[in-house]
Amino acid sequence: MAELFKALTVEEARAVLTRYLPTKKTVTKVPLLESLGRLLAVDVRAAEDVPGFDRSTMDGFAVRAKDTYGASESLPAYADISGEVLMGHMPQGKVGAGRAWRISTGGMLPSGADAVVMVEFTEELDKKSILITKAVAPGENVVRKGEDIAAGEIALPAYHRIRPQDLGMLSSIGVTEVDIILPIRVGIISTGDELVAPFESPAPGQVRDINSYTLFGAVAACGGVPQYHGIVRDNHEELRNVLEKVIADNDMVLLSGGSSVGARDVASEVIDSMGEPGVLFHGISIKPGKPTIGAMVGDKPVFGLPGHPASAMVVFDLLVAPLIRSGEYSVLEKDIYMDYPLQAEIVRNLHSAAGREDFIRVRLFLREGRLCADPVLGKSGLIATMVKADGLAYIPAGKEGVEAGEIVRVKPF
Amino acid sequence: MAELFKALTVEEARAVLTRYLPTKKTVTKVPLLESLGRLLAVDVRAAEDVPGFDRSTMDGFAVRAKDTYGASESLPAYADISGEVLMGHMPQGKVGAGRAWRISTGGMLPSGADAVVMVEFTEELDKKSILITKAVAPGENVVRKGEDIAAGEIALPAYHRIRPQDLGMLSSIGVTEVDIILPIRVGIISTGDELVAPFESPAPGQVRDINSYTLFGAVAACGGVPQYHGIVRDNHEELRNVLEKVIADNDMVLLSGGSSVGARDVASEVIDSMGEPGVLFHGISIKPGKPTIGAMVGDKPVFGLPGHPASAMVVFDLLVAPLIRSGEYSVLEKDIYMDYPLQAEIVRNLHSAAGREDFIRVRLFLREGRLCADPVLGKSGLIATMVKADGLAYIPAGKEGVEAGEIVRVKPF
Numbered sequence: 146m147a148e149l150f151k152a153l154t155v156e157e158a159r160a161v162l163t164r165y166l167p168t169k170k171t172v173t174k175v176p177l178l179e180s181l182g183r184l185l186a187v188d189v190r191a192a193e194d195v196p197g198f199d200r201s202t203m204d205g206f207a208v209r210a211k212d213t214y215g216a217s218e219s220l221p222a223y224a225d226i227s228g229e230v231l232m233g234h235m236p237q238g239k240v241g242a243g244r245a246w247r248i249s250t251g252g253m254l255p256s257g258a259d260a261v262v263m264v265e266f267t268e269e270l271d272k273k274s275i276l277i278t279k280a281v282a283p284g285e286n287v288v289r290k291g292e293d294i295a296a297g298e299i300a301l302p303a304y305h306r307i308r309p310q311d312l313g314m315l316s317s318i319g320v321t322e323v324d325i326i327l328p329i330r331v332g333i334i335s336t337g338d339e340l341v342a343p344f345e346s347p348a349p350g351q352v353r354d355i356n357s358y359t360l361f362g363a364v365a366a367c368g369g370v371p372q373y374h375g376i377v378r379d380n381h382e383e384l385r386n387v388l389e390k391v392i393a394d395n396d397m398v399l400l401s402g403g404s405s406v407g408a409r410d411v412a413s414e415v416i417d418s419m420g421e422p423g424v425l426f427h428g429i430s431i432k433p434g435k436p437t438i439g440a441m442v443g444d445k446p447v448f449g450l451p452g453h454p455a456s457a458m459v460v461f462d463l464l465v466a467p468l469i470r471s472g473e474y475s476v477l478e479k480d481i482y483m484d485y486p487l488q489a490e491i492v493r494n495l496h497s498a499a500g501r502e503d504f505i506r507v508r509l510f511l512r513e514g515r516l517c518a519d520p521v522l523g524k525s526g527l528i529a530t531m532v533k534a535d536g537l538a539y540i541p542a543g544k545e546g547v548e549a550g551e552i553v554r555v556k557p558f
Numbered sequence: 559m560a561e562l563f564k565a566l567t568v569e570e571a572r573a574v575l576t577r578y579l580p581t582k583k584t585v586t587k588v589p590l591l592e593s594l595g596r597l598l599a600v601d602v603r604a605a606e607d608v609p610g611f612d613r614s615t616m617d618g619f620a621v622r623a624k625d626t627y628g629a630s631e632s633l634p635a636y637a638d639i640s641g642e643v644l645m646g647h648m649p650q651g652k653v654g655a656g657r658a659w660r661i662s663t664g665g666m667l668p669s670g671a672d673a674v675v676m677v678e679f680t681e682e683l684d685k686k687s688i689l690i691t692k693a694v695a696p697g698e699n700v701v702r703k704g705e706d707i708a709a710g711e712i713a714l715p716a717y718h719r720i721r722p723q724d725l726g727m728l729s730s731i732g733v734t735e736v737d738i739i740l741p742i743r744v745g746i747i748s749t750g751d752e753l754v755a756p757f758e759s760p761a762p763g764q765v766r767d768i769n770s771y772t773l774f775g776a777v778a779a780c781g782g783v784p785q786y787h788g789i790v791r792d793n794h795e796e797l798r799n800v801l802e803k804v805i806a807d808n809d810m811v812l813l814s815g816g817s818s819v820g821a822r823d824v825a826s827e828v829i830d831s832m833g834e835p836g837v838l839f840h841g842i843s844i845k846p847g848k849p850t851i852g853a854m855v856g857d858k859p860v861f862g863l864p865g866h867p868a869s870a871m872v873v874f875d876l877l878v879a880p881l882i883r884s885g886e887y888s889v890l891e892k893d894i895y896m897d898y899p900l901q902a903e904i905v906r907n908l909h910s911a912a913g914r915e916d917f918i919r920v921r922l923f924l925r926e927g928r929l930c931a932d933p934v935l936g937k938s939g940l941i942a943t944m945v946k947a948d949g950l951a952y953i954p955a956g957k958e959g960v961e962a963g964e965i966v967r968v969k970p971f
Contacts, residue, residue, distance in 0.1 A: 177756065178786070181775045196765050202866070202939045232751035232792065235762035250865060251752050251815075253763040293940045301945065308971055309775030310944035313867055316756040316771040317941055338645035339664050343590065343729040349648035350666040352609050358729040362594045362722030373591070379645065402664075452663060453615070454726055486900050486929070486970065516899070526615045527706045528730055531723035532714065557899065558721055 152428035154542065155463050155502055158439055161425045162464065167444035171327040177315055180307050182368055183325035184471075189301045191318040194291035199254035201230075203286040206245035206267055206275060207258035210283040221268070221276035230255060245275055254287055261286035294318060306368075306470075329469050331364045332372045332395035333357050334387060336412060337402040337452065340376045355454045355528050356401035363461050364399075369469040384415045392419060392442055399465065400438075402452040412449045416440045419447070430542070431502045433525035434460040455525040459504045459537065462556075485539045485554035489518035496546040506534035507555060518555055534558065565841035567955065568876050568915055571852055574838045575877065580857035584740040590728055593720045595781055596738035597884075602714045604731040607704030612667035614643075616699040619658035619680055619688060620671035623696040634681070634689035643668060658688055667700055674699035707731060719781075719883075742882050744777045745785045745808035746770050747800060749825060750815040750865065753789045768867045768941050769814035776874050777812075782882040797828045805832060805855055812878065813851075815865035825862045829853045832860070843955070844915045846938035847873040868938040872917045872950065875969075898952045898967035902931035909959040919947035920968060931968055947971070 153161065172186040201207065208224060216222035224245040230236045236255035240246055245262070246255050254261070263286060266279035294300055300314050301307075307315075307323070315323065335357045343353050354376055364371035372395055377387045391398050400412050417423040420442040427438050427449075433456035438449030448465055450457040489509060497503040507518035518538050523530040536557040540547060547553055566574065585599040614620065621637060629635035637658040643649045643665040653659055653670035661667070661674055676699060679692035707713055713727050714720075720728075720736070728736065748770045756766050767789055777784035785808055790800045804811050813825050830836040833855040840851050840862075846869035851862030861878055863870040902922060910916040920931035931951050936943040949970040953960060960966055 293942045309772045312775040313768040313772035313941045314945045321757045344734045355726040355730050359722045359726035362725040528726045529706045532727045
């Protein structure tokens with residue numbers, strides 16, 4: 146075992162993991178529309194200017210800006226209509242002095258023109274001439290060639306997670322296939338002699354497996370590919386056999402249930418026997434979630450998550466989710482502040498031990514326009530407490546609790 | 559046309575839509591693990607108590623609480639070890655006065671016992687007896703039968719969106735197939751004579767379609783099923799033919815590009831001719847996003863979104879996304895405050911017209927622990943402005959702008 150087993154802080158646990166995590170990535174190509182939510186494997190550069198020409202952002206008239214200088218409602222400028230821009234076509238001809246071409250939003254600016262007067266600020270005298278009632282500056286109501294993105298610029302950087310607007314950007318530069326980082330495959334095992342599958346009827350003393358299902362959802366929700374490997378008995382040999390296969394088939398493994406320091410806790414010993422460096426820590430100073438095992442078997446992270454459903458989800462969120470999201474295990478040092486972005490007024494006093502980070506399940510509601518957080522009471526063994534909650538409130542290690550009315554940081558589910 | 563075409567507020571636009579929206583829903587059954595992110599079609603009730611028995615939340619000894627009263631380190635209570643609870647089995651026997659049974663986390667409480675003493679507060683004298691150094695109250699370290707959820711209780715209500723923890727709850731009550739509301743199919747059309755597909759090389763005057771791709775991603779991101787129907791020319795007949803098919807094949811249709819009040823704006827006339835009640839509004843008092851068409855063709859919403867990519871996404875977010883998310887079009891009246899949950903310090907002065915709601919693309923960053931929002935400069939026709947932004951800041955209609963240092967509400971992407 147590589148480390149002493151004192152309870153680490155979240156920051157220390159992240160640091161230990163980061164030290165051992167690999168920086169490999171597996172790249173694959175997917176069609177543009179399938180790349181949503183995936184991580185870019187490489188910088189994507191624009192091969193050409195977007196747009197490829199100066200473009201009107203308004204319906205109106207393309208003009209030489211200087212011909213409009215001083216124009217107002219009381220003293221409009223006069224212009225001859227000498228052409229019309231057809232959408233999708235290059236205008237044939239040039240806008241001369243005192244001339245105006247009809248143009249629609251998105252039309253290509255004809256040569257000679259350097260601005261567009263909005264139709265609202267023109268008055269058609271007849272089919273051949275207009276009055277302009279407001280001056281325009283050069284470039285006004287025009288998107289310049291390459292203004293959206295210029296040839297050679299990085300449109301999106303490697304490791305960027307592709308959002309809807311990014312699909313639009315990629316489309317605009319003609320990218321129809323995207324190199325993405327292959328999502329992390331996460332094997333999920335529940336351990337416990339008392340567990341049965343959801344389709345089974347539990348006998349007295351038995352309960353249905355909860356954690357495999359919450360973890361399956363949590364892995365999928367942060368962009369991983371969950372693989373459910375079933376329930377394993379609290380037995381060295383059985384766990385060893387299953388774990389060997391699951392480690393081989395996945396990039397990461399989540400065990401839950403076997404991490405209590407109880408009589409039947411075999412997870413730590415088995416994980417540690419699977420390969421170097423083995424178990425890195427056993428216990429983190431948070432509530433809920435203390436009895437957590439963090440390990441590396443070769444280049445694969447293996448976590449022993451607490452058996453209590455709420456605890457398992459809190460630990461998942463703190464240590465596992467960032468790994469799955471990052472693609473290259475690169476964001477473990479991320480500021481927790483950004484992970485708990487809401488500010489809410491806590492409505493009850495809460496106790497917390499100094500030196501321990503607390504994660505409180507809360508209901509969120511509005512009172513007179515202020516966001517309030519009401520702690521959900523109940524043990525961390527109850528999945529109902531997570532179901533009733535809208536998010537987690539964070540109490541830093543330095544605090545010994547919060548008083549009703551204090552502002553806390555909250556992460557919404 | 560059913561309404562006068564003055565620009566509506568967002569609230570008015572939502573109210574008009576709500577008046578015409580259908581309340582139908584189509585229900586389908588999916589396996590538990592495929593239900594993540596979907597909306598429940600019906601209330602799901604627990605058929606039995608979870609857990610089905612009193613259960614230990616700790617490793618330790620099951621006892622009668624009253625036998626421990628007054629126990630302390632200096633004056634421990636003595637107990638005989640008279641049994642051991644095997645995980646997953648019903649204990650055979652009863653815990654009598656002055657007796658203790660070994661029990662692990664999750665074990666079934668033996669009859670007679672009403673509490674668990676944590677192993678940390680016991681000292682084994684020999685294999686047969688322990689000293690208890692801390693008193694426990696009845697129910698301490700025990701989850702009661704039905705405490706997670708009781709038989710007959712609603713585990714999750716209809717219209718609830720299934721989160722990871724909800725999969726665990728459903729598993730715990732033995733639900734292996736879930737009745738979900740079929741996600742809304744959204745047909746997407748881009749209109750414009752200047753548009754080409756991403757795999758095409760734009761000639762001078764042409765640009766590649768952006769909005770179909772951002773909208774495809776946006777629909778998928780809020781749980782709808784996007785269908786891409788290609789680019790249609792700005793031509794009454796062609797648009798009419800395509801729209802007829804797309805309306806028939808989908809539950810909702812998004813057009814983009816044809817909603818400017820320009821020369822080639824045919825979208826409004828064609829949509830209005832497709833069926834009653836037709837166009838409900840044309841124009842909303844927001845920036846960006848003013849030239850928006852909202853319509854119902856029979857029971858199907860049809861939107862004409864602005865052609866500018868940033869505008870189209872803002873309108874999508876305000877009017878379309880809530881419909882797709884809600885399943886029964888029920889959340890349009892949702893408080894915008896909850897949609898813009900972050901509080902950030904704006905770092906520049908921004909002007910806004912009174913009576914108009916403004917949505918400002920912003921970059922988010924931390925400065926001395928405070929969340930700050932820096933407006934992304936650039937026209938709403940530039941997709942790059944959305945790509946560079948981390949979210950949208952909201953300026954309500956009543957304000958004529960914000961000053962640097964003011965706190966604004968932000969929705970992160």
